[in-house]
Amino acid sequence: xxxxxxxxxxxxxxxxxxxxxxxxxxxxxxxxxxxxxxxxxxxxxxxxxxxxxxxxxxxxxxxxxxxxxxxxxxxxxxxxxxxxxxxxxxxxxxxxxxxxxxxxxxxxxxxxxxxxxxxxxxxxxxxxxxxxxxxxxxxxxxxxxxxxxxxxxxxxxxxxxxxxxxxxxxxxxxxxxxxxxxxxxxxxxxxxxxxxxxxxxxxxxxxxxxxxxxxxxxxxxxxxxxxxxxxxxxxxxxxxxxxxxxxxxxxxxxx
Amino acid sequence: xxxxxxxxxxxxxxxxxxxxxxxxxxxxxxxxxxxxxxxxxxxxxxxxxxxxxxxxxxxxxxxxxxxxxxxxxxxxxxxxxxxxxxxxxxxxxxxxxxxxxxxxxxxxxxxxxxxxxxxxxxxxxxxxxxxxxxxxxxxxxxxxxxxxxxxxxxxxxxxxxxxxxxxxxxxxxxxxxxxxxxxxxxxxxxxxxxxxxxxxxxxxxxxxxxxxxxxxxxxxxxxxxxxxxxxxxxxxxxxxxxxxxxxxxxxxxxxxxxxxxxxxxxxxxxxxx
Ligand SMILES: Nc1ncnc2c1ncn2[C@@H]1O[C@H](COP(=O)(O)OP(=O)(O)OP(=O)(O)O)[C@@H](O)[C@H]1O
Ligand SMILES: [Mg+2]
Numbered sequence: 001x002x003x004x005x006x007x008x009x010x011x012x013x014x015x016x017x018x019x020x021x022x023x024x025x026x027x028x029x030x031x032x033x034x035x036x037x038x039x040x041x042x043x044x045x046x047x048x049x050x051x052x053x054x055x056x057x058x059x060x061x062x063x064x065x066x067x068x069x070x071x072x073x074x075x076x077x078x079x080x081x082x083x084x085x086x087x088x089x090x091x092x093x094x095x096x097x098x099x100x101x102x103x104x105x106x107x108x109x110x111x112x113x114x115x116x117x118x119x120x121x122x123x124x125x126x127x128x129x130x131x132x133x134x135x136x137x138x139x140x141x142x143x144x145x146x147x148x149x150x151x152x153x154x155x156x157x158x159x160x161x162x163x164x165x166x167x168x169x170x171x172x173x174x175x176x177x178x179x180x181x182x183x184x185x186x187x188x189x190x191x192x193x194x195x196x197x198x199x200x201x202x203x204x205x206x207x208x209x210x211x212x213x214x215x216x217x218x219x220x221x222x223x224x225x226x227x228x229x230x231x232x233x234x235x236x237x238x239x240x241x242x243x244x245x246x247x248x249x250x251x252x253x254x255x
Numbered sequence: 256x257x258x259x260x261x262x263x264x265x266x267x268x269x270x271x272x273x274x275x276x277x278x279x280x281x282x283x284x285x286x287x288x289x290x291x292x293x294x295x296x297x298x299x300x301x302x303x304x305x306x307x308x309x310x311x312x313x314x315x316x317x318x319x320x321x322x323x324x325x326x327x328x329x330x331x332x333x334x335x336x337x338x339x340x341x342x343x344x345x346x347x348x349x350x351x352x353x354x355x356x357x358x359x360x361x362x363x364x365x366x367x368x369x370x371x372x373x374x375x376x377x378x379x380x381x382x383x384x385x386x387x388x389x390x391x392x393x394x395x396x397x398x399x400x401x402x403x404x405x406x407x408x409x410x411x412x413x414x415x416x417x418x419x420x421x422x423x424x425x426x427x428x429x430x431x432x433x434x435x436x437x438x439x440x441x442x443x444x445x446x447x448x449x450x451x452x453x454x455x456x457x458x459x460x461x462x463x464x465x466x467x468x469x470x471x472x473x474x475x476x477x478x479x480x481x482x483x484x485x486x487x488x489x490x491x492x493x494x495x496x497x498x499x500x501x502x503x504x505x506x507x508x509x510x511x512x513x514x515x516x517x518x519x520x521x522x523x524x525x526x527x528x
Contacts, residue, residue, distance in 0.1 A: 051430065073434075075435075077430075077431060083428060084526045085450075098437055128527075128528045
């Protein structure tokens with residue numbers, strides 16, 4: 001299943017947030033969206049996920065939802081959004097319960113996603129007992145459990161320290177290598193974007209328009225820390241983004 | 256030279272940084288509460304026995320204790336306690352159940368909120384005791400009017416605490432539920448209710464204390480037996496020992512209710528950081 005954004009635009013009252021965004025999200029690819037603070041990245045992602053209605057334009061689903069997919073468009077939140085009163089296992093169960101899968105299948109899915117995110121030993125832990133990185137892995141496991149057609153990730157690593165972020169990026173790449181998933185990945189971290197994105201969409205400052213789409217052909221698994229080719233892409237992106245970021249910063253000050 | 260000045264000069268002013276980060280974190284101190292009770296009672300005991308406090312002002316605590324023992328031995332304790340506890344449990348159960356349900360309705364539906372919040376605000380400050388005659392007319396002099404008074408009195412604080420608690424449930428968790436296409440019922444049952452539980456429980460703490468206050472008020476009218484009736488009889492005879500014995504029973508009841516809620520919190524809110 002592919003997604004197509006057809007000239008999306010949106011305003012909150014008089015404030016225009018997004019203007020004329022057209023974008024293809026092909027199956028099995030990770031599309032990163034970067035842009036200065038407040039340019040409407042999260043808003044765009046909410047629209048893709050059907051949590052908000054775009055003022056203009058439409059979001060189209062091309063092709064059928066694959067078999068066995070319980071929740072086609074699935075979020076991974078920046079602040080994890082785990083239920084603190086449920087264990088790791090319980091948090092994953094939560095999203096399966098409404099589907100009436102039967103105990104055996106539910107158990108199989110939980111065991112599988114916990115193994116894939118290396119959490120099998122922490123099934124019974126409560127969120128308060130585990131670290132930030134693990135919490136995000138639980139959120140990831142929960143997203144994988146519903147076998148999504150497209151994962152929508154809003155700065156999933158922003159709440160983590162840089163070492164944990166590095167580790168989790170590795171985990172994401174490994175997960176993708178094992179079974180390519182489709183994802184829209186919002187971030188303001190250029191390094192994450194060049195490590196994880198097959199294509200990187202750079203939005204301008206508010207109102208957000210597409211400034212540039214940068215494709216990176218290096219396979220995800222070969223993108224290592226400090227790869228010169230990636231460094232070059234990152235510098236290129238930063239130069240494009242710099243002026244926007246400065247302008248956006250000034251704008252916020254003058255509000 | 257710079258070396259010596261660096262190592263020697265400041266030595267005289269080496270000071271550990273003062274710690275100023277403590278407090279503001281309640282820790283359990285098991286026996287302190289009991290200690291405060293016991294020492295207060297001991298002080299009163301000594302002062303009354305020494306005659307510094309006359310027995311007209313305060314009864315001697317040990318006399319109160321013997322009155323309690325006597326009450327127990329005569330079997331009258333049960334006679335008073337059973338109807339009182341029944342009234343408390345039935346009244347508070349009705350009031351809190353309806354209160355929690357209405358509070359959740361207000362929390363979930365804006366129409367219910369618009370319609371009921373002003374009503375609750377209007378009912379809240381009415382001293383329910385003042386309405387006692389009205390309840391007697393409506394529900395008769397029997398048990399029903401007592402249940403009604405307690406239920407009515409616990410209802411409003413429970414409603415207010417509950418809808419406040421529902422309002423405070425983390426919205427991102429609800430968004431998360433929606434993003435996984437959970438059904439409305441699932442979101443309410445598995446996200447909103449557990450999320451509101453801390454607030455609901457602390458509301459119950461207040462409501463149940465109010466229920467005990469109203470219990471005594473309810474027993475002022477046409478109750479032969481009950482802790483409230485017992486206190487009232489003692490009061491009209493200026494029998495301070497029995498008055499205080501009744502008050503002590505109410506206090507113990509209050510502590511027990513509070514402990515009960517505390518236990519409930521420990522079990523239900525294990526997940527809290
Ligand atoms: N519900 C809303 N009502 C009004 N304005 C909103 C609403 N949600 C977001 N905005 C505004 O829309 C703009 C874009 O918000 P959005 O959260 O999409 O930005 P973002 O690109 O994700 O920013 P950040 O990098 O800080 O996460 C912001 O200026 C914000 O104030
Ligand atoms: Mg955002």
